[in-house]
Amino acid sequence: MAQVEEYRQPPRALDGIRVVELPCLDTMPFMAAAMSAKSFADFGAEVIKIEPPRGGAQERALGPFRDEMPDPETGGLHLFLNSNKLSVTLNLEHRGAREILFKLLEGADIVINPNRPAQSERLGIDWRTLTARFPKLIVASTTFFGAESPYQNLRGGDLIATHMSGVGWETPYHQVTDLEKEPPLKAGGHQTDYLTGYTAAAAAMCALFARRKTGAGQHVDVNQWLAMVSMMRPMLGIHSHEAVESAGYQRLTMRKKTGAQWVYPCKDGWVSFNAGTERFWQGAKRAMGNPEWMNMELLGNVASRALNVDAIEAGLVDWLTDVTRKEAFERTQAEHVPCFPVQTPAEVAANAQYKARSFFVEIDHKAEREVTMPGAPCKFSRTPWRIVRGAPRLGEHNRKILGERLGLADTELTALASEGAI
Secondary structure (H helix, E strand, O other): OOOOOOOOOOOOOOOOEEEEEEOOOOOOOOHHHHHHHHHHHHHOOOOEEEEEOOOOOOHHHHHOOOHOOOOOOOOOOHHHOOEEEEEEOOOOOOHHHHHHHHHHOOOOOOOOOOOOOHHHHOOOOOHHHHHHHHHOOOOEEEOOOOOOOOOOOOOOHHHHHHOOOOOHHHOOOOOOOOOOOOOOOOOOOHHHHHHHHHHHHHHHHHHHHHHHHHHHHHOEEEHHHHHHHHHHHHHHHHHHHOOOHHHHHHHHOOOOOOOOOEEEEEEOEEEEEOOOOOOHHHHHHOOOOOHHHHHHHHHHHHHHHOOHHHHHHHHHHHHOOOOOOOHHHHHOOOOOEEEEEEOHHHHHHHHHHHHHOOEEEEEOOOOOOEEEEOOOOOOOOOOOOOOEEEEEOOOOOOHHHEEEHHHOHHHHHHHHOOOOOO
């Protein structure tokens, strides 16, 4: 009789690492800590998410909600940010709750704190206090302007970080061409929060590796503003290394269109299209049937094409008028020209390339039933990313963590709940 081997899931990359995520206690939503902790949870670390007893984490209130029915257990952002985590409720304004937090930190490797320094100091959870009390702990601060800076307690956020960093000025490259009449733009959503979270996760992992050598924890100071500045380091280098009158400075800071690299309208929407190099230009000519206008002398090289952008744009738009996005994509990519339809979020969710990469995953959730959500942006061949549990209900793991792990009796948990501590 054949023996049936027990099926075992492959190990996960961060099995054995314990992370505690503190709640953002400000009224202004800030998702950096939640995203940072998600980066650990999705690869196998145990993440205990501390939430305020009343209402829970901020993202529970932000939706989107199915059928426009607000429900803190089923909002799309909560389901995405908090899958694979354990939820424990602690009111950090309560002295007894803070003592419970400190017991949790005794067994933790990393704590992520998204609160402003003044608020953390008032509650006794600032990085100096925590690193002194727990010498092996990695204390990651995710703040607007840094735990140690003149602006440390000022108000910031996604909009402020975008423009304080200069990314707002830089991002609409070739889109905002007249700054006096067209103000700089900001990307939608909370993208700087998520970038800060990823930055904090990478930095905390570096500190964790350093602890293997030294045995000591440390403070990791990550802030939203500098996470964004890091996205435009090459552009900062132009201003520090190039003279204003140099050709390089003039070329790289030019706000006008400089070639056939643009977003163009076509028969059923828009396409992103790049024929900026000589190779791409020749490929575009073949894809478009070698039109006569593309062989004009004034478009004979990259430099001359940069001076005649209006003529190029007119010719491309004329060709695209009778071409769908799919046709433009297929014809130009066949000639190795970078081109792709401009997609809406709904089209992203249905795109065949995403499906081929299995980027979107289906999970069963206790409150929301079947849920589709984005997966990981990377694949591991031996220790794959996966969701082992959906986002937790508020305080779902109080008994498991506070009772079974920390040893609090049911009567103690009941008393703490009656005091509003958990």
